[in-house]
Amino acid sequence: MTCAQLLLTLLRERYAVDTVFGIPGVHTVALYRGLEGSGMRHVTPRHEQGAGFMADGYARATGRPGVCLIITGPGMTNIATAMGQALADSIPMLVISSVSRRDTLGRGQGRLHELPSQQQLMAGVSRFSHTLLDPSALPEVLARAFAVFEGQRPGPVHLEIPIDLFDAPVALAELPPPARLFRPAPDPEGLALAADWLRAAKRPLVLLGGGCVDDPAAARALVERLDAPTATTINAKGVLGRAHPLDLGANAALPAVRELAREADVILAVGTELGETDYDVVFDDGFELRGRLIRIDLDAQQLVRNQQVSLGLVADAGRTLALLAENFPEPLSRGGTQRTADALAALDLNNDPALAPFVPLYATLQEVLPQALLVGDSTAPVYAGNHLVSQPAPRRFFNASTGYGTLGYGLPAALGAQLGQPTLPVVALVGDGGVMFTLSELATAVEECLPVVIVLWHNQGYEEIRRYMDAQGVTRCGVDIQAPDFQVVAAGFGCQAVRVGDPAGLAQALASRPLDAPLLVEVNADAWQQAATSTDDLH
Structure with missing residues (x-):
């Protein structure tokens, strides 16, 4: 051939x-x-x-x-x-x-x-x-x-x-079957020492990253046996299930969780970079770990980045979590659930002025599409969702606000997710600025008959950068950009589109979405925020 x-x-x-x-x-x-x-x-x-x-x-x-x-x-x-x-x-x-x-x-x-x-x-x-x-x-x-x-x-x-090799003949014997590869197990001595430290800890803390998403049962079992408050990164959302009593969420950059981190005497960090876009989204280098840090990662170099490690295990996350749990046949009792509840109460996320307008957005999504896979761009609803969203399983919430932080990610990534998980509802969360980078992929969604719901937060430009300019005393420039009529653009691609300004309108749009074609739901940000404020006043 x-x-x-x-x-x-x-x-x-x-x-x-x-x-x-x-x-x-x-x-x-x-x-x-x-x-x-x-x-x-x-x-x-x-x-x-x-x-x-x-x-x-x-x-x-x-x-x-x-x-x-x-x-x-x-x-x-x-x-x-x-x-x-x-x-x-x-x-x-x-x-x-x-x-x-x-x-x-x-x-x-x-x-x-x-x-x-x-x-x-x-x-x-x-x-x-x-x-x-x-x-x-x-x-x-x-x-x-x-x-x-x-x-x-x-x-x-x-x-x-x-290009001259594509048509080149290849004479090969019958191909052998692919090799079965097994990831490394932790060193027994290091595993035993890690178990000893965790057993002796008075105020343990667990940090779970995206490296744990393939083994949620192992992660839950260990966390519950350690009775330890647990922060999950954005890419690890859902590893502990929805609203687990030990889950602090992706809130490591917020004061109450930072205080737990500072006071923890032993910290177990698994499959996480301990990087800025998960632990320091306020960009002040204020996430401090003062206790003994145990890290588990497939990448040996990652074990010594960002925080001072006390014990590092180069190993597969899931297997190591399972082996660690065997050292704790009976759950420990160290007030972990209460410590977690106290931290979440101190955060009071639903009433945080920066997050409150988006509480009804995610409440509506959870009510109408409770199993939905949420894919986000870098946009205001996604920044809020990083703190607010709790998912029933891993691989159900991811976005481009982590790591490289690209714009234009949300729409095409949601199409890829829908192709990979055709039985799940998929929602793309995008802004009017970022979606312009890849808006042409609406054509792909229509052509492939992908029933992705595109929730477009329209706030007239690059709101996040506007705020940064204002905070730095820089005269706004290049951020108040002209947006097209998204209803007309969507119609041009053959995509159904509606405008909404409140949770009731969003709920109706979600409930009546087509099951064999995309739907663009354009949310008027000003109207939505006014509706959210009016709802708050009623309560």
């Missing part, structure tokens, strides 16, 4: 890839030969950045790598932003691209789509970038990529194939 045929065969038969995202180009036409009938669904976004965000949303919703087929040059520079977001949040993504012919690589001849070094460019937003020079090496290179996804800290992997 040809190199291109071998690639498609390996993706489908060896790695069970069922969906690929890509925009065909003259450099990838050969790659598309045989795609129809391969058993893989091809989704055509309207921009390569959209392809990357869709693959990211698919991966977060399913736990399986998102796969993209991208053209040389501009296709790769377009998708680089999406790869940066996936790299920052450890999301498995395989980006397969074309590149110039082998005999022209690096020669600067002005060839179509030519870059001085495409591989060097993509290496900065991937776990590794590889140029295939021998088609017989393709199985090994793909095995390396999936080893990253399955056996270590995941992230994007880039594989580029010179």
Whole structure:
């Protein structure tokens, strides 16, 4: 078979890839030969950045790598932003691209789509970038990529194939079955010491990150046996289930949780970077850990970043949580539930003036679509949702306000999530500023008949940056931007759209949403906030 045929065969038969995202180009036409009938669904976004965000949303919703087929040059520079977001949040993504012919690589001849070094460019937003020079090496290179996804800290992997290799013949014996990879278990001595410290702790605290999402039962079991207040990062929402009595939520940057962190004598941090966008969203470096810090992570380097570690275990999160729990056959009693309740009462999130307008938004979503998967952009409702939302399971709430912090993520990532989880309602939470980066993906939603609800918070521009300018005494510039008539734009794409200004209108729109097509719900931010204030006054 040809190199291109071998690639498609390996993706489908060896790695069970069922969906690929890509925009065909003259450099990838050969790659598309045989795609129809391969058993893989091809989704055509309207921009390569959209392809990357869709693959990211698919991966977060399913736990399986998102796969993209991208053209040389501009296709790769377009998708680089999406790869940066996936790299920052450890999301498995395989980006397969074309590149110039082998005999022209690096020669600067002005060839179509030519870059001085495409591989060097993509290496900065991937776990590794590889140029295939021998088609017989393709199985090994793909095995390396999936080893990253399955056996270590995941992230994007880039594989580029010179255009003269797509049709090159490959003579291989029958392929062996894929290797079964098992992640590392914790060192027994380190595990025993960690258990001793946790047993002796008077004021323990647990910090759970996105590395725990595949093993929620193990996380819940250990937290309950330790009787420890637990902060979950944004990417770990739902690991403990909805409204668990030990769950502090993603509120590590707020005063009451910071106080628990400062007073904790032993802290267990699992699968978390302890990074700024989860623990210091007020950007004052005020998250302090003064007690003994135990960290568990697949990445040894991550164990020594951001906070001073006392004991580090390079190991799989879920397996380590389960093994730690075996050291506590009977639950300890250290007032964890009460400590958590006291902290949440002190936070009083529902009455926080900055969050209160969004309380009815999420109450309405939970009432009408209680199982919905929520995908967010960088926008005011999402910033509030990071603190307010509690989900029944992991992989049901993610957004671009963490890590790389890109705009335009919410809409295409929600489409990827819907493709990966077709039986769940999916809601995209976007703003009128950010959605303009990828609004063209409404066409993809219509074309693919994806019943995503797009809740568009319309506050006339870049509100978050307006506030920062005001706070810094900077005259507003570039933030009061002109928005289109989103109702007309949506109709132009063939997408149903409505305007709402209060929770009742939102509830009605959600309840009557189409089940085989997208719906754009444009929320007038001023009207909504007035309605929320009036409701508060009545109470």
